[in-house]
Amino acid sequence: MKIYSYVCKMQILRSMTYKFNVYGNIIMQTIIMLTTSFFWKALYQNAETVQGVEIGSMLTYTVISSCISVILTTNVEQRITRSVEKGTIAVDLMRPVNIFAVFFAEDLGNVVALLFQNLLPIIFIGCIFIQVPLLASGASVLMFLISLCLAFFINWLLAAIFGMWAFTAINMHALLQVKRHLIRLLSGSMIPLWFFPEWLRIVLEAFPFVYLYQLPLSIYIGKCDGMSLIRGITIQLVWLAVLSFIFYILQKRAARKVMIQGG
Amino acid sequence: MIEVKNICKSYNVIQKGEGFRGALKGLISRESEKVQAVKNLSFHIQPGEIVGFIGPNGAGKSTTIKMMSGILTPSSGEILINGRDIHKYRKQVVQDIGVVFGQRSQLDWDLRLGESFELLRHIYRIDKAKYEETLNIMDQILEIKPLLSKPVRQMSLGQRVKGDLVAAMLHAPSVLFLDEPTIGLDVGAKYSLRKFVKEVNEERNTTVILTTHDLGDIEQLCDRIIIINNGELIEDGNLEEIVDRIAPYKTLVVEYYDEKAPEHARCELFFHEANVAKYRFMKKDITAAALIQALSAEAQIKDVSIEEAGIDDIIRIAYGQLKE
Structure with missing residues (x-):
């Protein structure tokens, strides 16, 4: 454990080295937040509430969605792809550590660094230009945090399982983009699923993506409580268990198939 | 003590057609070909030996080294290091192995050299006093201390290889693998590398296995050479004996x-x-x-x-x- 906490600490240091990535993400998130908020304002011009949600809640949803996207940043897929491409995966594999635990520690370190470099500026910009994202009720703060934590793990496992392909497929850059944008669309991070057609909503609720963004967001704005909240968190736990199992099975085989490029 | 028993390694290499047509075809169907990089290799290495692995480019030297250091898994056969199978007990066995690749570094590009070492100190669970002691010994051979505060990305190749050598020895492994360590180094840096190998071998009885294309390395360091070509063992023995036999x-x-x-x-x-x-x-x-x-x-x-x-x-x- 001590090893991995040190890896995490070093990653925080390393993340501080490159500043431009960080600014890029702030700008991107600001653009997404602003355009989405204009979209909601236009939509709500002739209506007080849509599907039982007020404009204020929708703007809060938008700001918090950007915040969650910072917390759900993963690097593991790129980390594996790049290491396999450059052949530095050899260095990862020659050390007396579990490489996936190292990848997790690195991602955790990254997110901690992003809390200061990205999350704070985004909240600040959101508060000034859009709306102060107030919690629906004080009681939901705990449920929101629990749900967000579960979302973090589910998201990381998805990324890690996906990233294992890179051990054999090698060039994954295009696929990584596809995955990123699919999650954006299908998780309700921009447009909540209650605006989607009924059948699509039911289909999407069977996938893990909705539980990354929409569930914690709904808890935050107070749209999800009582039975639906319990149901949501339970499904999150089920996905966590299923993905952990798949991850465990695959990671044993993944490193065996590794190809070392160059020399 | 290293025992390598009948190891084989084959890769699937995807065949791509030539030119634009080949690229288009490759999108739909891909033919893969099995390439045997290492064929049925067996040998023993005693503690304290310095063994030179030689062979032309693509002979399978690096693949063999990577299998012996637990990075690649052989398709068949087994490798025992100090009596334990490296692929079954990878985490324990690599604790006793150091590896240096001349062509890639295990140092962290974004950190200072000292920070990289500190990370390794945690990874290999080396206690602070032991770490300082090793660093002092290494400093006498390679003059590493002045480099500790330098970011790795600003180091010259010679400095980086020095850093890598020290990094590989921090946890005092009993086996050291060097994969083309002198590649691209100038005369001075080569000299300190050879001095380093000799000293760790003499003082710590570290077993050293190196691949190289530099004949000077072999003449000055190795008592024993193993020649590999096309993944097969061609010669294995004492350097002088082989010279006398092949070229009398x-x-x-x-x-x-x-x-x-x-x-x-x-x-x-x-x-x-x-x-x-x-x-x-x-x-x-x-x-x-x-x-x-x-x-x-x-x-x-x-x-x-x-x-x-x-x-x-x-x-x-x-x-x-x-x-x-």
Whole structure:
């Protein structure tokens, strides 16, 4: 454990080295937040509430969605792809550590660094230009945090399982983009699923993506409580268990198939 | 003690057609071909040996080293290091192994050298006092301390290799693998690398296995060489014995006063240009003195020198580029 906490600490240091990535993400998130908020304002011009949600809640949803996207940043897929491409995966594999635990520690370190470099500026910009994202009720703060934590793990496992392909497929850059944008669309991070057609909503609720963004967001704005909240968190736990199992099975085989490029 | 038993390694290599058509075709169907990088390799290495792995590019040296250091898994066969199978007990066994790749670094590009070492100290669970002690010893051999506060990305190749050598020795492994460590290094850096290998071998009895294309490395460091070609073992043994067996000849270089070079029945005139001639003779056929005497009877000699068959001859013969 001590090893991995040190890896995490070093990653925080390393993340501080490159500043431009960080600014890029702030700008991107600001653009997404602003355009989405204009979209909601236009939509709500002739209506007080849509599907039982007020404009204020929708703007809060938008700001918090950007915040969650910072917390759900993963690097593991790129980390594996790049290491396999450059052949530095050899260095990862020659050390007396579990490489996936190292990848997790690195991602955790990254997110901690992003809390200061990205999350704070985004909240600040959101508060000034859009709306102060107030919690629906004080009681939901705990449920929101629990749900967000579960979302973090589910998201990381998805990324890690996906990233294992890179051990054999090698060039994954295009696929990584596809995955990123699919999650954006299908998780309700921009447009909540209650605006989607009924059948699509039911289909999407069977996938893990909705539980990354929409569930914690709904808890935050107070749209999800009582039975639906319990149901949501339970499904999150089920996905966590299923993905952990798949991850465990695959990671044993993944490193065996590794190809070392160059020399 | 390292035991390598019948290891094989094959890769699936995807075949791509040429040009635009091939690229398009590759999108739909891909043919893969199985390439055997290492075929049925077996050998033993005793503690404290320095073994040189040589062979042409693509012979399977690096693949073998990577299997021995737990990075790649063999398709079949087993590798025991100090009695334990490296692929079953990877995490425990690699604790006792150090690896340096000349072509890639295990140091962290974004951190200072000292921070990289500190990370390794945690990964290998080295206690602070032991770490300081090793660092002091390494400093005496490689003068590493002035580099500790330098970011790795700003280091020269020579400095980086020094850093990598120290990084590989921090946890005091009993086996050290060096994969083309001298590649691209200048004379001074090569010298300190060789000094380093000799000292860790003598003082700590570290077993060293190195691959190299630099014959100087082999002549100065290795007692034993293993020659690999096309993934197969060609020679394994003491350096001098192999030289005596594969190339039991010497070369006599004679400079005459005129351009006529006489021949002799017991040797072969294999080079003749202007007034310089080179004769190759077997040690058992004739002595150098007798040969010089016979030649000087036929033509007037200005100067002579004798060349022993060197390791480069051995390698050329073993690689099959020179017929005996």
